[in-house]
Amino acid sequence: MTTKFTPDHEYIRVEGSTGIVGITPYAQEQLGDIVFVELPAVGKALKKGDEAAVVESVKAASEIYAPVTGTIVEVNSLLTNEPGLVNTDSEGAGWMFKIAISDASELDTLLDADGYAELTL
Amino acid sequence: MAEMPTEDLKHTPLYERHVTAGGRIVPFGGYALPVQYPTGIMTEHKWTRDNAGLFDVSHMGPSFLTLNTPSGDAEADHAAIAAIIEPLICGDIAGLKPGQIRYTLLLNDKGGALDDLMVARSKTPGTLFIVVNAGTKEGDFARIAAAAGDKATLKRADDNALLALQGPEAVNVMAALVPPAADLGFMQFGEFDWNGTPVTISRSGYTGEDGFEILAPAHMSIALWDELLVDPRVKPIGLGARDSLRLEAGLPLYGHDLDETVSPIEADLGFAVSKRRREAADFPGAQRILAERDGKLTRKRVGLLVEGAPAREGAEILDASGNAIGTVTSGGFAPSLGKAIALGFVPPEHTAIGTKLQVSVRGRSQPAEVVPTPFVPHRYFRKAV
Numbered sequence: 435m436t437t438k439f440t441p442d443h444e445y446i447r448v449e450g451s452t453g454i455v456g457i458t459p460y461a462q463e464q465l466g467d468i469v470f471v472e473l474p475a476v477g478k479a480l481k482k483g484d485e486a487a488v489v490e491s492v493k494a495a496s497e498i499y500a501p502v503t504g505t506i507v508e509v510n511s512l513l514t515n516e517p518g519l520v521n522t523d524s525e526g527a528g529w530m531f532k533i534a535i536s537d538a539s540e541l542d543t544l545l546d547a548d549g550y551a552e553l554t555l
Numbered sequence: 556m557a558e559m560p561t562e563d564l565k566h567t568p569l570y571e572r573h574v575t576a577g578g579r580i581v582p583f584g585g586y587a588l589p590v591q592y593p594t595g596i597m598t599e600h601k602w603t604r605d606n607a608g609l610f611d612v613s614h615m616g617p618s619f620l621t622l623n624t625p626s627g628d629a630e631a632d633h634a635a636i637a638a639i640i641e642p643l644i645c646g647d648i649a650g651l652k653p654g655q656i657r658y659t660l661l662l663n664d665k666g667g668a669l670d671d672l673m674v675a676r677s678k679t680p681g682t683l684f685i686v687v688n689a690g691t692k693e694g695d696f697a698r699i700a701a702a703a704g705d706k707a708t709l710k711r712a713d714d715n716a717l718l719a720l721q722g723p724e725a726v727n728v729m730a731a732l733v734p735p736a737a738d739l740g741f742m743q744f745g746e747f748d749w750n751g752t753p754v755t756i757s758r759s760g761y762t763g764e765d766g767f768e769i770l771a772p773a774h775m776s777i778a779l780w781d782e783l784l785v786d787p788r789v790k791p792i793g794l795g796a797r798d799s800l801r802l803e804a805g806l807p808l809y810g811h812d813l814d815e816t817v818s819p820i821e822a823d824l825g826f827a828v829s830k831r832r833r834e835a836a837d838f839p840g841a842q843r844i845l846a847e848r849d850g851k852l853t854r855k856r857v858g859l860l861v862e863g864a865p866a867r868e869g870a871e872i873l874d875a876s877g878n879a880i881g882t883v884t885s886g887g888f889a890p891s892l893g894k895a896i897a898l899g900f901v902p903p904e905h906t907a908i909g910t911k912l913q914v915s916v917r918g919r920s921q922p923a924e925v926v927p928t929p930f931v932p933h934r935y936f937r938k939a940v
Binding site for chain 1: 799
């Protein structure tokens with residue numbers, strides 16, 4: 435199991451040919467209290483970098499981008515009623531969507547944990 | 556507002572305190588101010604509703620307008636100073652009692668709002684205490700000084716610190732800090748002594764809660780800030796919660812819900828057009844404003860309860876059949892309600908309470924309903940003057 439990161443603070447945890455996507459603890463800390471999460475439709479095809487979801491804090495809306503090209507296979511519907519899970523457990527219960535990865539080689543263009551850690555120093 | 560390079564921003568006397576407390580500093584009205592402290596907007600908002608929040612609002616524009624040659628007759632001197640400011644605004648200042656504050660609007664010739672402000676009658680005859688907004692203060696002060704000519708002098712006090720203490724516990728905190736100030740009623744102010752330092756305290760604010768605003772000399776402001784925060788009922792609150800609190804209270808924000816094109820009637824601030832001024836029709840833009848008051852208007856500010864994602868400033872408002880009818884001017888999430896709320900302008904035929912409208916958020920329509928404002932009831936402490 436590998437986890438990769440984007441410079442926009444999304445993580446993708448790879449499990450076979452599927453990636454579980456959310457935002458990093460650093461990102462949730464920067465955004466503050468999340469009050470609303472808009473999730474993509476299951477079945478939606480996205481290209482790497484496309485807008486996939488939106489998280490709203492009290493103050494502002496922020497876009498979440500698809501870290502890789504693929505198709506949405508599942509979304510975390512718990513976030514509809516409990517958007518605060520993104521704050522309390524962004525890498526666990528606060529995941530946002532699962533994407534069927536079209537081209538695994540795109541993962542190589544993303545940051546590894548050390549590379550991402552350097553970015554947020 | 557546009558982001559400014561941080562080095563060009565002004566600092567309030569309390570800037571170092573905000574940094575030390577872990578405040579996230581952002582540009583606002585030309586100043587570097589904390590949008591939030593580490594606990595976050597939601598916690599700060601709720602703390603203010605339940606306890607007492609302390610805000611640094613030193614970016615605002617407090618000032619004193621004083622008659623140059625007072626006669627010594629308190630009533631005549633007040634009439635003289637009121638006559639200087641009244642031609643610029645729609646409020647009755649002549650009718651204020653000593654220590655009384657009035658919310659009013661500075662208007663252009665077309666009846667549009669150049670600013671919203673507080674004008675108060677000092678107990679010192681021939682003196683007004685005036686507080687304007689940060690983003691408009693240079694223009695406002697120039698306008699007031701020009702009207703004063705050689706009859707009066709406008710003394711800016713925006714190099715002082717202005718603190719707001721807001722929330723249900725504010726009065727108990729004040730009773731320990733400056734006991735006589737706790738006897739003020741809503742929209743009353745006075746000069747007080749705090750440990751030998753002269754302070755101007757008003758019972759007013761921008762949260763819908765009971766509370767006070769304290770004007771203190773800059774060199775004493777850190778001591779005052781620290782003393783207030785020793786009280787366990789008081790926590791520092793940033794601009795983010797200040798905005799969500801005022802939005803729940805249905806209070807307009809200049810530059811967003813009010814601008815040079817918006818009249819007091821359109822903004823649903825008809826109460827700020829005082830009866831005496833209305834009857835005399837002697838304020839800027841009176842013709843338009845009085846006609847609008849009689850129903851001849853094209854848009855009016857309403858409160859909206861929004862279903863789903865918050866509709867932010869700029870979001871389109873649609874009628875039930877999807878026709879664009881207006882725009883959201885302030886919107887966000889209401890922490891006290893757990894729902895999205897907004898202020899916006901729509902034609903008068905869509906302003907009845909209960910009207911079902913829609914808002915467009917990221918290209919999708921969401922239900923919205925016209926509701927009364929304030930969204931969260933005001934809890935002011937009113938008292939006869």
